Amino acid sequence: MKNITESLRANAPLFKDKKSLIESVAKELNQPISLVNKKFLAIKDSHTPIVFGDETPALNSKFKGLSESEIRSKHDTKFILSQVVKKLDKGLYITDADFIKQCDIKSHVGYRQMLDDPDFKKYKGRAGGITYWSHPDSIEKMKNEGILT
Secondary structure: OOOHHHHHHHHHHHOOOHHHHHHHHHHHHOOOHHHHHHHHHHHHOOOOOOOOOOOOOHHHHHOOOOOHHHHHHHHOHHHHHHHHHOOOOOOOOEEHHHHHHHHOOOOOOOHHHHHOOHHHHHHEEEEOOEEEEOOHHHHHHHHHOOOOO
């Protein structure tokens, strides 16, 4: 079981303020807030103070990694689709198969269900048994003319 000091240090990067950190650690360890606050003040007075999430120490600046959007753009099918549909041009219709290839999502688990997500309904229509993707204005126009369903 973690002690209060270890838990304060481990959880500090997840919080931006003292109050939230102390309340969270007190709840996690089932300890009174006053005791956790006392430990926090003792750490604060030490030579190795607590570092909150928005106060990343300079030595961590050498670490490189991926941003949230970079990770999502590789693994989050809905995020990928959301980004691609924003770029669809008016008047240009892409078949379902070509759209999937261009999104490069075929290897993602559940990609087919995500294509049927209600958020993307306005970007697609069917004609002759083929699903087409396009800008919402273009899809709506063709649906109003009875060409797409």
